[in-house]
Amino acid sequence: MESFHVERLADGVHWVGVKDWNRRSFDALVPLPEGTSYNAYIVEGGKTALIDTTNPGFEEVLARNVNAVCGFDAIDYVVMNHAEPDHAGAIAYVLERCERAKLIATEKGAKMASVMYGVPEDRMVVVHTGDTLELGTKTLRFIEAPWVHWPETMLTYLEEDKILFPCDFFGCHTPRGMYDDEVEDIISLAKRYFGEIMMPFRKMTKKALESVMGLDVRMIAPSHGPIYRNPSRILDAYARWTEGYTKEKVIVVYVSMWGSTERMVDVMVDTLLSRGVQVCVYNLATADIGDVACELVDSRGIVLGTPTVLGGMHPVAFYGAHLTRVLRPPIEYGVMLSSYGWGRGAVRQASDVLSHTSIDVLGIIEVNGPPSDSDLTRVKELGELLADKVKGMA
Numbered sequence: 001m002e003s004f005h006v007e008r009l010a011d012g013v014h015w016v017g018v019k020d021w022n023r024r025s026f027d028a029l030v031p032l033p034e035g036t037s038y039n040a041y042i043v044e045g046g047k048t049a050l051i052d053t054t055n056p057g058f059e060e061v062l063a064r065n066v067n068a069v070c071g072f073d074a075i076d077y078v079v080m081n082h083a084e085p086d087h088a089g090a091i092a093y094v095l096e097r098c099e100r101a102k103l104i105a106t107e108k109g110a111k112m113a114s115v116m117y118g119v120p121e122d123r124m125v126v127v128h129t130g131d132t133l134e135l136g137t138k139t140l141r142f143i144e145a146p147w148v149h150w151p152e153t154m155l156t157y158l159e160e161d162k163i164l165f166p167c168d169f170f171g172c173h174t175p176r177g178m179y180d181d182e183v184e185d186i187i188s189l190a191k192r193y194f195g196e197i198m199m200p201f202r203k204m205t206k207k208a209l210e211s212v213m214g215l216d217v218r219m220i221a222p223s224h225g226p227i228y229r230n231p232s233r234i235l236d237a238y239a240r241w242t243e244g245y246t247k248e249k250v251i252v253v254y255v256s257m258w259g260s261t262e263r264m265v266d267v268m269v270d271t272l273l274s275r276g277v278q279v280c281v282y283n284l285a286t287a288d289i290g291d292v293a294c295e296l297v298d299s300r301g302i303v304l305g306t307p308t309v310l311g312g313m314h315p316v317a318f319y320g321a322h323l324t325r326v327l328r329p330p331i332e333y334g335v336m337l338s339s340y341g342w343g344r345g346a347v348r349q350a351s352d353v354l355s356h357t358s359i360d361v362l363g364i365i366e367v368n369g370p371p372s373d374s375d376l377t378r379v380k381e382l383g384e385l386l387a388d389k390v391k392g393m394a
């Protein structure tokens with residue numbers, strides 16, 4: 001479904017983005033249960049800037065929205081905060097139709113624009129932190145923010161209206177609502193997005209947040225999801241997430257073929273709950289990986305459960321463990337539960353994956369066939385240790 005609604009944010013400032021209600025996957029990796037938006041903005045101050053563009057396939061929707069504000073050929077500058085195609089995919093289309101428009105990008109961004117979108121050097125202006133672009137009555141200031149989440153990323157700040165355009169930073173995948181207060185679960189959506197996209201770059205996102213905290217921001221207009229007219233909501237959340245603040249919470253990710261691993265998981269979960277630990281449980285055979293990423297953001301412990309199959313971890317559990325490794329959550333403690341029939345391998349492989357994380361593996365319980373009562377007693381004892389660690393009592 002396409003949208004031709006154009007939203008006025010301030011005098012001379014309009015949202016001209018696209019709401020994509022039908023998209024269900026991003027990067028062939030991240031599930032999008034409800035779609036997303038590709039937000040773009042027009043700033044007019046005498047001269048006109050388009051901030052970010054749109055995903056391939058939505059060029060004409062963008063053009064119609066821009067035309068509703070100022071005429072597509074009135075654009076003098078296209079600000080590319082980020083080179084990924086969901087925001088920069090229409091750059092060639094726009095530059096072709098706006099003959100005098102120049103692309104504004106970081107040094108790395110300009111190189112990417114050349115390689116990915118064929119933008120010639122004489123159509124680009126490279127900017128660095130602190131550089132400004134005078135539009136007449138309005139001023140855009142640029143802040144390099146590398147690795148949120150690509151190396152070329154930057155933030156754009158509209159000084160007169162105190163509006164920050166941070167592209168992916170502070171975003172979330174939903175086409176619902178224009179403003180944060182219209183989307184009840186926006187912080188959950190933003191947390192899921194942080195886990196999926198930003199968490200692997202937590203140190204760099206913390207630096208970028210510090211840059212933002214030095215600005216007087218009245219509104220945050222990201223390039224996915226609603227616009228924050230209450231910026232403190234998302235700034236407070238990002239302060240926690242970028243810091244790596246964790247809760248007395250354990251995420252349990254497991255898969256089970258014939259119920260042996262699951263029986264151990266059940267005892268582990270009951271033990272943790274009985275000790276006052278928050279628990280979230282995901283059977284990886286059916287889980288939404290975005291939900292898992294969301295809970296990884298502030299879990300202090302992890303339980304990984306997998307049987308041995310074909311000489312190693314169940315492939316679905318391997319995928320979950322690998323994602324946990326590459327998303328780099330601030331988890332401190334972990335335990336493994338495993339079962340096998342006639343040959344081992346899962347524990348070795350899982351240990352190898354977790355050895356590349358900073359997770360302190362407190363214990364591993366591996367059983368042959370269904371767990372016996374004494375096996376389940378060991379699971380309970382390991383659960384008690386994990387609970388004590390997570391609660392800071394051991």
Ligand code: FEO
Pocket residue numbers: 082084086087149168223224
């Ligand atoms: Fe929304 Fe990194 O692109």
